[in-house]
Amino acid sequence: MNALEIDYVSKKYRLGEISTGTLSHDLHRWWCRIRGKDDPYLLLGDVNNRAEKAISDYIWALREITFEVRPGDILGIIGSNGAGKSTLLKILSKITSPTSGEIRFRGRMASLLEVGTGFHPEMTGRENIYMNGAIMGMTRAEITRKLDEIIDFSGVARYIDTPVKRYSSGMLVRLGFAVAAHLESEILIVDEVLAVGDAEFQEKALGKMRDVTTSDGRTVLFVSHNMGAVKTLCKRGIVLDQGRLVYDGKTDEAISFYQKCCRKEMNDKQTIREAGVRVSPDIEIFSIRINGRETMCPVLDDFENVLKIEVSGRIEKRTRLEIEGRVFDENEVPLAMFSPGHNRRKYKMYEKGLFFLQETIYLSSGIHRGNYYLCLDITNPGVEYFFRVPPRIRLEIPGFISVKGNVFEYRNGNGFIQLFDEQYLLETEKLSRLQ
Numbered sequence: 001m002n003a004l005e006i007d008y009v010s011k012k013y014r015l016g017e018i019s020t021g022t023l024s025h026d027l028h029r030w031w032c033r034i035r036g037k038d039d040p041y042l043l044l045g046d047v048n049n050r051a052e053k054a055i056s057d058y059i060w061a062l063r064e065i066t067f068e069v070r071p072g073d074i075l076g077i078i079g080s081n082g083a084g085k086s087t088l089l090k091i092l093s094k095i096t097s098p099t100s101g102e103i104r105f106r107g108r109m110a111s112l113l114e115v116g117t118g119f120h121p122e123m124t125g126r127e128n129i130y131m132n133g134a135i136m137g138m139t140r141a142e143i144t145r146k147l148d149e150i151i152d153f154s155g156v157a158r159y160i161d162t163p164v165k166r167y168s169s170g171m172l173v174r175l176g177f178a179v180a181a182h183l184e185s186e187i188l189i190v191d192e193v194l195a196v197g198d199a200e201f202q203e204k205a206l207g208k209m210r211d212v213t214t215s216d217g218r219t220v221l222f223v224s225h226n227m228g229a230v231k232t233l234c235k236r237g238i239v240l241d242q243g244r245l246v247y248d249g250k251t252d253e254a255i256s257f258y259q260k261c262c263r264k265e266m267n268d269k270q271t272i273r274e275a276g277v278r279v280s281p282d283i284e285i286f287s288i289r290i291n292g293r294e295t296m297c298p299v300l301d302d303f304e305n306v307l308k309i310e311v312s313g314r315i316e317k318r319t320r321l322e323i324e325g326r327v328f329d330e331n332e333v334p335l336a337m338f339s340p341g342h343n344r345r346k347y348k349m350y351e352k353g354l355f356f357l358q359e360t361i362y363l364s365s366g367i368h369r370g371n372y373y374l375c376l377d378i379t380n381p382g383v384e385y386f387f388r389v390p391p392r393i394r395l396e397i398p399g400f401i402s403v404k405g406n407v408f409e410y411r412n413g414n415g416f417i418q419l420f421d422e423q424y425l426l427e428t429e430k431l432s433r434l435q
Contacts, residue, residue: 001106003187003219004069004092009101011062011087011243061087063243065101071186072213074220076234076251078227078258083240085223089113089189092221107186108136112176121165125156125175128164132179146182153208154178155201174201181208187219188212206233227255227331256330270296272376276389283378283386285313290374290393297394305363305397311378312356313387320347321386323359324377328391335372336363339381347381367397 062084069075077085090096092103093111118135119128129150133143151157154174156167164172180188188209206229212218224230230237230251237254239247239261247257272288275296289310290298298307309323325338338361357378375391 001071002068003071003073003106004221005104006065006067006092007102007104009062009065009088009091009098009103010060011084011091011096012058012060012099014058060243062091062098065240065245067238067245067248069219069221071106071219072217073236074209074213074222074234076230076237076254077221077223077240078225078230078237078254079240082242084243085240086113086191087243088240089191089221089223092189105187108184109187109189110136110180110183110185111189111191112173112180113189113191118179119164119172119176122163124163125154125160125167126151128175129179133183136183136185138183142184150178150182153182153204170198170201177205177208181205181212185218187221189221191223202229209233227259231255231331259330272296272389272393275392276376276387278387280384280386282316282319283313285311285378285387287312288376288389296392297396300395300397305367307361307363307374307395309359309361309376310357312354313378314353315350315355315386316352318349318351320380320383321350321355321357322347322379322381323357324379324381325361326375326391327363327395328373328375330371330373332373332391363395363397369397371396 065084065088077088079085087096089111090113091098092105093109093113095113118132120131123131126147129147130140130143134140151160154177156171156175159167159171164175167175177190180190190205190209209220209222210233213220220233222230222233234251237247237249237251238245239254239258241261246261247254249257271294272290273285273294276285276288278285287294287310291300291306291308293299300306307325309325311323315321322340323338324340326334327336327338328334338359340359372395373391374393374395376389376393377385378387379385
C-alpha cells in the first residue's frame with residue numbers, strides 16, 4: 001500500500017477579493033451547491049503564470065495533480081516560483097483544502113513549510129516542542145523521551161528556555177526541523193525553508209532525512225531550488241509548472257527536464273544583455289554578442305568550439321575592464337574558467353566614455369558532446385564587478401570525434417575534456433606546420 005496517494009487534486013483562487021465578489025454570484029453558487037450541482041465558477045480561470053497579466057479573476061494554483069509515494073521514498077518536488085509547490089504542501093499539511101480531488105495517506109504527517117511554522121512566539125523553545133508533539137497526538141512521556149535528542153540536534157540548547165520570538169530565523173529553522181524530524185510521524189514534508197539555515201545545518205538536515213527513510217521507513221516530500229541537494233537526497237522527482245505536473249521520473253531526469261524548460265524559456269525571450277545584472281552604476285551595457293549573435297544560444301562552428309565575444313557600452317570612470325567567463329555543466333557544476341587579465345597580468349585601461357571589449361575563447365577540441373552553460377562577467381580583475389550574466393548562455397557542443405568515428409558524450413559527470421598523449425600532440429603539431 002502507498003504511503004501517500006493524490007488523485008486529481010486542484011486548487012483555485014480568486015484574485016483580489018474573497019468569495020465571488022458579488023452577492024448574486026454567491027447566491028448562485030449556494031443554490032447550485034444545495035442542488036448537488038458543480039460550482040459554476042470552477043469552469044473559469046487562468047493557468048497560474050505569474051509573469052503574465054491575468055485575463056480572469058480566477059487562477060488555478062494546482063490543476064489535476066495525480067501521483068503516488070511509496071513508504072520510505074524521498075520525493076523531490078521542483079519547479080519555478082509560482083509553480084504550485086508550496087500550495088501542494090499546504091494542502092497536504094491541511095493548512096488549506098483542495099478545490100477538488102482526493103488525498104489519502106497512512107499515519108501522521110509532520111511539516112516544516114515556513115520559518116516558525118507551528119511555533120507560538122510567546123512560548124519557549126521547550127514549550128513549543130511539547131505543543132507540537134501534542135498536536136501530532138504524542139503523549140507527554142513520548143515527547144520527553146525524545147526531548148534531549150531534539151535539543152541536541154537543533155544546536156540551540158542555550159536558548160531552549162527563551163521565548164522563540166527572540167530567535168533568529170536560522171535558530172527557528174533549526175528547532176523546527178529538529179522537532180519535525182524526531183517526532184514520530186510517518187510522513188515528513190520539508191519546504192525550501194532549509195535554505196535559511198547555514199551550510200553545516202543543511203548538511204546535517206539532509207543526512208537526517210536520509211536516516212529516517214532508511215532506518216525508520218518514513219516518507220519524505222522535499223521541496224528545494226537547490227538541485228544539488230535534490231539530486232543527492234532523492235531517487236525520484238516530479239516537476240510542477242503553472243500548477244500542473246509535467247514530469248514524474250528519476251531525479252536526474254526530472255532535474256534535467258526542469259533546467260531545460262527554464263533555459264529554453266529564457267533563451268526564447270531574452271538577449272544576453274537582458275539576462276545580465278548591472279552590479280555597478282558606473283557602467284551601461286549596450287550589447288553583448290557571441291559569434292555575432294545576441295541570443296542566449298550562440299551558434300558554434302562545427303567542431304571548432306570558438307567563442308568570439310564582443311561587448312559595447314559606456315563607463316563613467318577611468319578603469320581597467322576585462323571579460324571573464326566560466327563554463328558549467330547541466331547540473332551547474334563549474335568545469336572551466338576564462339580570465340585573460342589574471343593569466344597575462346596585463347590590463348588595459350579604459351577612459352571614461354564609450355568602450356568596446358573583444359575576446360576570443362578557444363574551447364578545447366576534446367570537450368565531450370553535450371549542452372554546457374556559460375556565465376560572463378565584465379570586471380576590473382581582482383577589484384570589482386561591473387556587469388554579470390548568470391550561467392544561462394547555452395553552448396551546444398558537437399563533441400570530440402575519434403579516429404573510428406566515435407563521439408564521446410558528457411553524461412553523469414563522466415569527463416569533460418579529452419586528454420591527449422604526447423605522440424598525438426606531436427603529430428598534430430607537425431600536421432599544422434605542413435598546412
